[in-house]
Amino acid sequence: MQLSNYLFFTTTCEQALDFYTQCGLGEMTEVSRYGLNGIAPPNAEMHGKVMHARFEGPGVLFYASDNHDAEPMRGSAHILMLDERGQTETLFALMGQGGKVSTPLAVQPWGDFYGKLTDRFGVQWMFNCTDRTAL
Structure with missing residues (x-):
């Protein structure tokens, strides 16, 4: 068993993961997008946004995605x-x-x-x- 965090953004997942890459935390090693490979977007704004991503670097592993109904992040760090x-x-x-x-x-x-x-x-x-x- 392994516990990993999953970050939910509304529409800025890719920008956030690019920022974390620039800071030296690691890189996006897997990505699936809304509107591609049969993944239907929940609305038109989500087309091309990140449906699921894996981010990893030395000692770092978490997952992230864009979600049209994501709540602001709170209560976790x-x-x-x-x-x-x-x-x-x-x-x-x-x-x-x-x-x-x-x-x-x-x-x-x-x-x-x-x-x-x-x-x-x-x-x-x-x-x-x-x-x-x-x-």
């Missing part, structure tokens, strides 16, 4: 467990572009370097770095 402070700072800055930082990166009471943000697509991300040598 991806947590990226990192072991290098520099990598954490770089990724946090990249993924925060156009988003909103709710917890700036800082050493937390549990001793790790941690921060939280909501990206420009409404997805919450937590960054936890266990590298204490650089603190």
Whole structure:
């Protein structure tokens, strides 16, 4: 058994996955689109949008799609467990572009370097770095 997250966007799935690729998280390794290969779109606006996608990179695996009836993302977050402070700072800055930082990166009471943000697509991300040598 493996638990994986599934992100639902309304019409910006491909843009979000392209953004995550540019940030260095990984890449879309599988995609099916509405209106192709017999997959009927629920409405005309959804034609060509992502019906199902797999996104993966080193230590990263999740799925995503566009859904005409998707609800705004809330109550859940991806947590990226990192072991290098520099990598954490770089990724946090990249993924925060156009988003909103709710917890700036800082050493937390549990001793790790941690921060939280909501990206420009409404997805919450937590960054936890266990590298204490650089603190």
